[in-house]
Amino acid sequence: MSRKVCIAGGNATPFDYPMHITPEAMAANCIVETQKDIPDFTLRDLDFMVYSHFSVHFGKQLCPEWVIHDHLGLVGLPHVRIENGGNTGGSALYGAFLAVKSGLFDCVGVYGWETMDNVTQSQGSEFIALASDTRYEALAGGIYPIYYAAMAYKFMKENNLTEEDFAMAAMKNRNYAADNEKSQFYRSDYTNPDSPYYKKTLTIDDVMESRLISYPLKRLDCCLMSRGGAFALVTSEEWAKKHAPGNYVEIAGAGLSSCTIRAGDRIDFPGWNEMYGKGYPDMTEFAACRRSGEVAYDMAGIEYKKAAKEVDVAEIHDAFSSSETQIYKALHWANTDNIREFVREKRTFLDGDVPTNVGGGLMGYGHPVGATGIMSAVETMYHLNDTAPKKHLSSKTYVKDANTGLVNSHAGTGTSISNFILRRP
Amino acid sequence: MTDKRMHKIPGHNDVKWDDKNSDKFRGDVKETGIGFMGYDYDTATEQFKVFLHYDQLYYWKYAEVSKLGKGFVDGEFWGTKCPKCGDKFFPPRVNCWNLDCNLEKSDWIKLKEEGIVHTFTIAGWSGKSSLKRLPFVLAYVIVDGCNTAIANELRGIDPWDAEFGMPVKVVWKPKDERQGTVTDWHFEPADGWKPGPMNAEKERMKELCQPVIEWVKTMK
Numbered sequence: 001m002s003r004k005v006c007i008a009g010g011n012a013t014p015f016d017y018p019m020h021i022t023p024e025a026m027a028a029n030c031i032v033e034t035q036k037d038i039p040d041f042t043l044r045d046l047d048f049m050v051y052s053h054f055s056v057h058f059g060k061q062l063c064p065e066w067v068i069h070d071h072l073g074l075v076g077l078p079h080v081r082i083e084n085g086g087n088t089g090g091s092a093l094y095g096a097f098l099a100v101k102s103g104l105f106d107c108v109g110v111y112g113w114e115t116m117d118n119v120t121q122s123q124g125s126e127f128i129a130l131a132s133d134t135r136y137e138a139l140a141g142g143i144y145p146i147y148y149a150a151m152a153y154k155f156m157k158e159n160n161l162t163e164e165d166f167a168m169a170a171m172k173n174r175n176y177a178a179d180n181e182k183s184q185f186y187r188s189d190y191t192n193p194d195s196p197y198y199k200k201t202l203t204i205d206d207v208m209e210s211r212l213i214s215y216p217l218k219r220l221d222c223c224l225m226s227r228g229g230a231f232a233l234v235t236s237e238e239w240a241k242k243h244a245p246g247n248y249v250e251i252a253g254a255g256l257s258s259c260t261i262r263a264g265d266r267i268d269f270p271g272w273n274e275m276y277g278k279g280y281p282d283m284t285e286f287a288a289c290r291r292s293g294e295v296a297y298d299m300a301g302i303e304y305k306k307a308a309k310e311v312d313v314a315e316i317h318d319a320f321s322s323s324e325t326q327i328y329k330a331l332h333w334a335n336t337d338n339i340r341e342f343v344r345e346k347r348t349f350l351d352g353d354v355p356t357n358v359g360g361g362l363m364g365y366g367h368p369v370g371a372t373g374i375m376s377a378v379e380t381m382y383h384l385n386d387t388a389p390k391k392h393l394s395s396k397t398y399v400k401d402a403n404t405g406l407v408n409s410h411a412g413t414g415t416s417i418s419n420f421i422l423r424r425p
Numbered sequence: 426m427t428d429k430r431m432h433k434i435p436g437h438n439d440v441k442w443d444d445k446n447s448d449k450f451r452g453d454v455k456e457t458g459i460g461f462m463g464y465d466y467d468t469a470t471e472q473f474k475v476f477l478h479y480d481q482l483y484y485w486k487y488a489e490v491s492k493l494g495k496g497f498v499d500g501e502f503w504g505t506k507c508p509k510c511g512d513k514f515f516p517p518r519v520n521c522w523n524l525d526c527n528l529e530k531s532d533w534i535k536l537k538e539e540g541i542v543h544t545f546t547i548a549g550w551s552g553k554s555s556l557k558r559l560p561f562v563l564a565y566v567i568v569d570g571c572n573t574a575i576a577n578e579l580r581g582i583d584p585w586d587a588e589f590g591m592p593v594k595v596v597w598k599p600k601d602e603r604q605g606t607v608t609d610w611h612f613e614p615a616d617g618w619k620p621g622p623m624n625a626e627k628e629r630m631k632e633l634c635q636p637v638i639e640w641v642k643t644m645k
Contacts, residue, residue, distance in 0.1 A: 020472050060479060122551075122552055122556065125550075125551070125552050125553075126552035126553055129552055133516075135485075135516070135606075135607070136575060136576065136607055137576050139607050139608055140563065140577045140578060140607050140608065141548065141552070141555035141558060141563065141578060142576055143550075143551050143552050143555075145550065146548045146551065146563050147563075147576070149548075150545055150546040150563060150564075150565055151544065153544060153545070153546055154543075157589070163629075211549065211550075211636060212547070212549030212633040212634065212636070212637055213548075214547065214548045214549060214550065214563075215546050215547040215630055215633065216546075218633075262573075262576070263565065263576075264543070264565045264573055264574030264575055264576055265573045265574075267543065267567070267572070267573065268572040268573070270512075270522060270523040270524065270525075271524065283565060283574070
């Protein structure tokens with residue numbers, strides 16, 4: 001199959017908690033904004049809609065995509081919803097990629113959203129924890145930050161890292177989010193006089209001094225619970241060239257992989273032992289990230305050991321500062337011997353060789369689950385088509401001359417992970 | 426001929442529930458279904474919001490894993506073992522995970538109620554139903570040499586004293602309070618285990634725990 005698949009355009013709404021706009025109005029806003037970038041695009045161009053939404057618990061509405069689809073006037077058009085935990089957005093993009101790659105459709109809309117502000121944050125944590133194995137994990141008082149902390153602590157020890165090393169990503173992503181007026185950090189902290197972080201450039205000390213969530217993670221090491229929506233238009237190359245010249249990017253690689261639901265079940269799993277050697281990934285590494293990353297690198301012709309040099313800009317799933325750090329390793333950007341230096345030399349900061357989460361990431365922009373992976377793809381696209389300076393408040397958070405981008409979306413305790421390589425055409 | 430890897434499904438009228446305890450722990454919890462509780466309006470921005478409460482009783486059937494639930498009520502740990510490759514599971518898997526074993530049905534085996542801490546964390550925040558227990562240690566423990574680790578609370582210890590690789594034992598709730606779920610038991614340090622001396626990292630953990638301890642004291 002030689003057909004190239006592209007992202008012709010896309011946009012995200014602001015993310016916030018709380019925020020007062022319905023899922024269908026967020027979809028309409030995203031499409032209107034996409035039309036600003038691709039004036040040629042109308043709803044009549046759509047062949048297929050892929051909806052990306054994680055939890056119907058938040059809206060207490062089954063098949064909520066049906067509300068949105070007919071609101072947009074799309075009756076008759078085929079539609080599906082994809083749900084795959086935190087990797088819902090990435091999985092929906094993957095579904096749209098397959099749909100175009102197959103030759104069946106030329107113009108596929110992907111809209112994702114979540115309305116987590118419909119419940120309190122502690123109730124929201126319990127809802128999300130229903131994606132862990134409820135029989136054995138949620139009942140024991142576990143919620144995702146706790147499972148991630150248990151994995152992060154072992155990773156920290158075995159890779160000779162410190163709490164401060166994790167805090168680098170927490171500080172970085174929030175400070176970049178201060179240059180993005182759609183980001184939750186910008187809306188609820190940076191421009192909010194009631195926030196302790198009002199007009200504040202964060203430091204490592206701010207992260208270290210924030211309250212304990214689950215050792216070694218503190219409040220600022222964790223992502224945000226949000227309401228928000230995001231839209232991407234996945235098309236054939238012919239469609240993109242004709243209707244979105246100057247705006248589209250190519251999906252040069254796409255990988256999707258899976259791991260155990262319970263993190264404790266991956267210390268000796270036959271499938272991984274066979275693929276990567278006995279004992280991998282243990283409870284420290286994200287094997288599904290490594291695998292899906294390798295599939296995407298192979299498709300895009302990127303050598304694993306040169307990945308950090310070849311990727312010019314990345315948006316990765318920083319649900320926690322620790323998971324961002326673990327992902328550096330899973331994507332072959334660093335290894336056990338050099339991860340400490342990789343972090344301390346700020347290789348993923350704007351001045352480093354692989355600027356990561358300059359749109360703010362999940363810790364800065366927010367994490368309305370179904371929208372997140374799509375937001376990450378759109379934010380990566382903004383550098384590859386040079387629209388970042390007008391999408392962000394300044395060109396401070398614009399990665400110039402970027403040709404290759406990486407988008408990562410991640411679910412469960414590393415249970416489903418997708419990676420995409422985007423290229424400037 | 427029935428393939429012996431198939432799980433048996435009882436007939437439609439075969440399950441009689443002769444040992445019924447369905448309301449044993451209910452207290453005054455009522456099943457109310459859906460209901461609207463009130464509304465808010467903001468005049469300046471013309472925003473309207475309603476308050477919805479929803480509550481539903483579920484019937485979780487353990488079915489072919491029922492031995493686990495009954496074991497918990499009886500104070501016994503039942504895991505499974507693949508007769509082909511010998512991999513041992515807790516939580517139990519009723520078909521082997523090894524693709525070469527081709528869904529071999531595993532055998533139930535009684536496990537020793539002891540294990541080793543594989544990794545752990547000190548929780549300072551949790552879901553609504555667990556807030557009053559904070560701060561607590563959640564440990565992933567390899568029970569009786571299994572090929573998997575199970576998560577549960579590690580008690581009987583100052584949170585900052587937990588260690589990787591420490592030996593633990595299982596401690597049961599009183600029999601009358603057991604519900605057939607993982608909350609029927611927790612881990613505690615094995616008899617004779619002593620924590621190592623305080624060090625900088627433990628001091629840091631202790632310092633992080635103090636505001637959590639104070640916060641929990643203020644809860645009703």
